[in-house]
Amino acid sequence: YTPLAELDPEVKNIIDKETWRQFTGLELIASENLTSLAAMEANGSILTNKYSEGLPGARYYGGNEHIDELEVLCRKRALAAFNLDPAKWGVNVQPYSGSTANFAALTALIQPQDRLMGLGLPDGGHLTHGYYTAKKKMTASSIYFQSLPYALDPQTQLIDYAGVAAQAKIFKPRLIICGASAYPRDWDYAALRKTADAEGAWLMADIAHTSGLIAAQTLASPFAHCDVVTTTTHKTLRGPRAGLIFFRTDLPSAADLAKRVNDAVFPACQGGPHNNTIAAVATALLQVAQPSWRAYAQQVVSNAQTLASALAKHGYKLQTGGTDNHLVLWDLRPIGLTGSKVEKVCDLMGITINKNAVSGDASAQVPGGIRLGTSAITSRNMRDADVEVVADLLHRAVQLALLLQKEAGSKLLKDFVRAATVPQEGRVGAAQV
Ligand code: PLP
Numbered sequence: 001y002t003p004l005a006e007l008d009p010e011v012k013n014i015i016d017k018e019t020w021r022q023f024t025g026l027e028l029i030a031s032e033n034l035t036s037l038a039a040m041e042a043n044g045s046i047l048t049n050k051y052s053e054g055l056p057g058a059r060y061y062g063g064n065e066h067i068d069e070l071e072v073l074c075r076k077r078a079l080a081a082f083n084l085d086p087a088k089w090g091v092n093v094q095p096y097s098g099s100t101a102n103f104a105a106l107t108a109l110i111q112p113q114d115r116l117m118g119l120g121l122p123d124g125g126h127l128t129h130g131y132y133t134a135k136k137k138m139t140a141s142s143i144y145f146q147s148l149p150y151a152l153d154p155q156t157q158l159i160d161y162a163g164v165a166a167q168a169k170i171f172k173p174r175l176i177i178c179g180a181s182a183y184p185r186d187w188d189y190a191a192l193r194k195t196a197d198a199e200g201a202w203l204m205a206d207i208a209h210t211s212g213l214i215a216a217q218t219l220a221s222p223f224a225h226c227d228v229v230t231t232t233t234h235k236t237l238r239g240p241r242a243g244l245i246f247f248r249t250d251l252p253s254a255a256d257l258a259k260r261v262n263d264a265v266f267p268a269c270q271g272g273p274h275n276n277t278i279a280a281v282a283t284a285l286l287q288v289a290q291p292s293w294r295a296y297a298q299q300v301v302s303n304a305q306t307l308a309s310a311l312a313k314h315g316y317k318l319q320t321g322g323t324d325n326h327l328v329l330w331d332l333r334p335i336g337l338t339g340s341k342v343e344k345v346c347d348l349m350g351i352t353i354n355k356n357a358v359s360g361d362a363s364a365q366v367p368g369g370i371r372l373g374t375s376a377i378t379s380r381n382m383r384d385a386d387v388e389v390v391a392d393l394l395h396r397a398v399q400l401a402l403l404l405q406k407e408a409g410s411k412l413l414k415d416f417v418r419a420a421t422v423p424q425e426g427r428v429g430a431a432q433v
Contacts, residue, residue: 025350026390027380030327030373031181031209032352033238034380035280036287043240043280051272055262067275074278077285078244081215084223088250090258092265093242093281094273098208098232100265101243102128103140105230108247108257108264109202110174112144117168118177119159120149122357122364124329126181126206133364148173157320157359159183161191168199178222179206179230182356182371184304184323189225204228208243210325212236212375215288216297219325227257236300236326236375239284242277296378300326303374306384310391316398319358319369328372331358337401339367345401346370348417351393 005012027034035043047067053060056068074093079086095101110116118129118141125131127139130147137143148171153160168176176196178187189205196203205222211231213219222229229246233239245265247257266273287293301324308322311330319329332342339355346353358369374382377390404416 021350025352026393027376028351028353028372028374028390030354030371030375031232031235032373033212033235033375035234035238035240035284039239039280039283039287042283043276045276045279047275047279050275052275053266053272061272070275070279070282071273074282074285077282077289078246081285081288082211082221082223082229082246084246088248089223090247090249090261092245092247092261093278094265094270095230095243095245096270096274096277097241098126098206098230098243099128100269101230101232101245102126102206104264104269105204105228105245105261106141106145106175107268108245108260109204109228110145113146114174115146115148115171116141116175116177117148117150117164117171117173119180119183120151122361123149123152123359124180124182124357125149125177126179126208129177129179129206152359154360158185159187161188161195164192165195165198168195168201172199173201175202175204177204177206178226179208179210181209182327182329184308184318184320184325184327184329186219186324187222189220189222193225202227204230206230208232209235209327212238212288212293213297213301213325216294218294218297218301227251228261233281233284236297237284237288238375238379240277240280242274242281244281299383300374300378302384303378303382303387304328304372306387307372307374307391310388311394314391314395316395326373326375329356329358329369330372331369332398333358333368335398335402337398337405339370341405342370342398342401345404346394346397349393349397349400351397353394 050067051061052064052067056071075091078091078093079089095104116130119125121131128141130141131139132142150164150167151160176192178192193203203226205226207214207222207229208231210219213236214221227248231244233242245261247261249258304323304326308318308328312318317331317334319331343353343355353370353372355367356369356371357364357367361368
């Protein structure tokens with residue numbers, strides 16, 4: 001065994017720098033979290049060496065007795081995490097990521113060129129929910145399927161459920177997708193079920209962002225209303241980077257869903273499962289089953305609500321005026337800033353956020369807001385009082401961005417950028433915790 005530092009100091013150095021960035025920075029990206037060292041240990045394990053195409057008990061390679069045990073355990077924990085009856089639900093734990101989970105789910109449910117409806121990207125939906133622009137169909141979900149996005153009510157900025165029903169009546173989708181990447185409110189899954197039933201469509205929820213909160217029963221559960229539920233495992237669920245697909249097995253209409261989903265994951269969309277990741281997902285799901293998980297999820301939401309009200313006190317505009325979940329969408333247009341500018345200034349201050357479209361933006365390419373999330377800072381034990389300080393720092397960042405915008409091209413801007421980008425060599429030791 002040759003340690004990484006000796007075998008490949010170049011990669012080790014990059015990992016050390018990123019370690020330093022993560023430990024010293026304020027992580028406010030809503031899709032990120034800090035997975036446990038135990039899950040990372042599983043992820044970095046010898047399981048990465050094993051090929052195991054197929055399913056437990058039916059593999060295309062020998063030597064899979066331990067891998068079978070692992071995958072069965074992971075499935076059991078995934079169903080338990082969401083309180084699902086194994087007689088009514090099944091789960092595939094092999095997807096490499098949320099995007100592949102979603103494409104496999106579409107492959108399982110509908111045929112090429114069939115119609116689907118998902119929340120539009122500029123309104124908070126995800127690329128994999130059928131996104132395309134006037135110029136290009138750039139995601140597989142719009143290249144291989146016909147997609148019609150639904151939207152937010154421009155007044156309330158909430159999902160326009162009546163609008164979805166009206167569009168579906170005309171468009172006749174075979175699939176309706178709910179779930180989002182940037183929607184700060186909970187979903188009315190029952191309303192969408194009604195629309196899906198009226199049009200004979202499948203209903204699928206992508207709970208990538210909120211699954212950790214749904215597992216803790218802090219948000220409404222989609223499972224009573226949906227045929228298929230997909231999620232990533234690395235956002236509020238706090239595991240490694242992967243995806244899960246849950247499917248109903250108890251309805252006559254869903255009689256062959258298990259086979260359809262399993263065949264769609266392998267061989268339709270993927271090859272051999274990443275067993276090291278499946279082990280890490282299982283470990284993360286064990287953590288979700290602990291009584292402490294509920295307290296974590298409640299604190300994530302409380303922190304997001306505190307962040308929202310502290311920013312509102314500063315007079316800033318938030319989409320929907322607040323949040324029910326882990327994220328806050330901050331509309332910067334009233335103060336004349338773009339999301340990119342604030343993201344850049346925050347980067348220089350060691351605060352990691354991302355620019356994001358807000359409802360009514362002319363183009364998702366020039367987003368008028370930023371998205372903030374509290375999952376990672378809550379994993380670092382920040383509480384509401386700490387979040388008040390975070391809100392003050394963000395207020396200062398925005399004030400600074402306004403000043404720099406006014407001084408564009410000036411010496412002040414150049415001096416600031418120089419001072420904020422001091423090399424970080426030699427600081428790494430302290431971060432190796
Ligand atoms: N679905 C939603 C709602 C997401 O927000 C994301 C990622 O941000 C994904 C799917 C895709 O996940 P991944 O990046 O793991 O492919």
